Amino acid sequence: MSSSSIHLKIIFWLLIISPLAFSRILPTTNQTLIFPLTTQNTSSSLLFKRSRLVSSPPIKVPFTHDVTLTVSLTAGSPPQPIEMVLDTGSELSWLKCKQSTSSTSIFNHVKSSSYSALPCSSPVCTIQTQDFSLPATCDKNTNLCHVAASYADGSSVEGNLAQDTFTIGSSTRRATSFGCIDVISSTRPEEDAKTTGLMGMNRGRLSFVNQMGLSKFSYCISGSDSTGVLVLGESSFPSLPPLKYTPLVTLTDRLPYTNRFAYTVNFEGIRVGSKLLPIPRSDLIRGQSGTGQTMLDSGTQFTFLRAPVYEILKTESTEQTKSVLTVDPSIVFETGMDLCFQVGSTQPDFTKLPAVTLMFNGGAELTVSGKKLLYPVPGSGSKNKYCFTFANSEPAGIEAFIIGNHHQQNVWVEYDLAHKQIGFANDVKCDQASQQLLGSPRL
Template sequence: MVSSLLVLLQFQTPFIITLTLFIIFHQIQTSDASPQTLLILPLKVQTHPHGSVSIPIPSSRKLSFQHNVTLTVSLTVGSPPQSVTMVLDTGSELSWLHCKKLPNLNSVFNPQLSSSYNPTPCTSPVCKTRTRDFPIPVSCDPKNLCHATVSYADATSIEGNLATETFFVAGSPQPGTTFGCMDSGFTSNADEDSKTTGLMGMNRGSLSFVAQMGLPKFSYCISGSDSSGVLLFGDAKFAWLGPLRYTPMVKESTPLPYFDRVAYTVRLQGIRVGKKLLQLEKSIFVPDHTGSGQTMVDSGTQFTFLLGPVYKALREEFVAQTKGVLTLLDDPNFVFQGAMDLCYRVGSNRKSLPLPPLPAVTLVFEGAEMSVSGERLLYKVGDVAAAKGSEDTVYCFTFGNSELVGIEAYVIGHHHQQNVWMEFDLVNSRVGFADTRCELASQRLGMGS
């Protein structure tokens, strides 16, 4: 039985946030009669200049845009334990660590110092496991060890040997955990790589960290700017949270070229702007015979991306309903992060004021809805040169066109999950969510001031 773990998160955009966790033990009263011991892991916040990080995304997903928030988990690995820092990524399967000192790279795991490190031979069944993370098939190296290459959308890659090792999560040993001991290549940003040791894959694949730990579920709650949040591993219920709305995960047994079978896939059935439902054919939300058009809930992606025809309909309706309320940025060449082409100019006289009332955008899933409103609809890009010398601030619509980043899918990003309690129930194969104030959730769990 794996203990439930709570992780305190803190976000501050317009900076890249690196979050490092330390262990404190608490007893939390859940909805059960007896208190349940949970592990609260407060996180240390480090800020980096905006735009300096590009999260590695498997090339099969074809996402190459940058993210301004990364979550890193600090734990120990090996015998004796070595400290490592891993990027938490629900969109990836294979966890990996840098195992060789590279130029400008100081954060590494040294397998030669660990008595519990075991490289995986080519004859191992794990070496024959097919995953979306390996567009290049695994192979045997000259030592007959299982060699893997993970490629990313920006044409970078990282490679090394599969191995098993003991990972200590909140002090609890997880022996025999499969991971990649990578000794060559880079992810996307050498400067940021120097601050982290690797990546922790958290999707539904058999090699993911959550699958290997045998966790029944995990949850998180992301606050808005300059606020804290929580990440919880394990099964815990809180009376103050109230009922969650659930939507089933989609399972696809047939291998399809553009369908990620281990992603957190749900059924998107429609979109409303204000009270108006977009007039779209229901078939446009259903994956086609190639798997193109699945809907993935991904905390590793910042914004939400929609297939071209759906994005166009949403864009037109949002512009129509905000006419006279927002001023369009008159610069057809300005596209934020390569996919956000609906941007607005906000006058300097409003910089200290909240945005005007905006129509909510509601994502309609099977059995549940997620409403995006207020500040989550627009993202402050800054005083961009597109403002042509004025002191205006540019805000962009937080929905993008997936075709502009070369992805054949709908992706629900973490920006639209702010102040939503998100639960990934792996046993019952469903995603649950409930609107809440995440800073208050942190306080209720003894982590807020």
């Protein structure tokens, strides 16, 4: 769950390439697996050879406002079907282990013969949880390792650290560590009730990325429908343009506003159309207290910019779109999205909107254009109210830049952990990329 906890859910197919690794270094094998990702509404790394590719028909579901990438898999013995929100902004993976009035999707650990709760003395509890944002503690009543996570939207989870068998496609991963959660405080309980838990995919020791021994993963989210593809491991297909890379920043300092295990990059600037915005360098770099970190997060829907940078972008975007859009200051959408427009009974002419290009160290760029620049306000009806999809981080209490996945639609995004870099390829037709990678007929 990201620091803003605005999520995007979509149906995906997941291509997994082994080898596997858990909390220790284990022997590796090469194999290719595919399994489906399903969609539920909610609030809120490898340089290996390929073997054969097995494809299944993609499942397509329309986008809704609050959606997250959700993977379908099984846990326990015998296997129980579960759905986990895929979140690159979190380390602790967890499953709901207790029935509640608002949640019917749970993991029944009592029925799993391979389940084991970890005691306080477990090395996993005492050593490998040291990357957690909230330290693990010992539940003195049960002598079990107690874990918790809290998020900027006010939601939180608590439970015991445990291990069980997780099966993804035809690949089984035993002794996978996760939080067996029995206390959930949610700001949107009806929507959160529809998933079983969360799969942490950041760079921490107990994230799924590290427990599975991954050194590379990629995804591509369609902007035209709900299709997309998430690839764990190497990926290539004929129409994929060359990627431009920016170095991943490795943070070692323990500053108050720093997330050391996020996917952090160096932010270099913003262009609106062909104009480079006059943003002082000091406004784009991390401060002495850790504020100003720039992170990519699959769990955040929109992009949050720190206030000084947001105001410069807002001013220039307003100026360059005044002949196309009429600002309506009475509309504020979500938290920090205060540049909104009323466009009458027709849709805005998206082709006339100047693209916004986010520039990163090394020459990598992420271009936001067309429909990705505006989001329709739900319930606005015939009035057709739209808001700019960049938000001011200050009202949300966020002391960082967060690049949301709405702005990653039709962009191939590669997390290359082996080479400590993130790659972007803009203007990729992600629906076609999904079909090519999954073995469907080429368009």
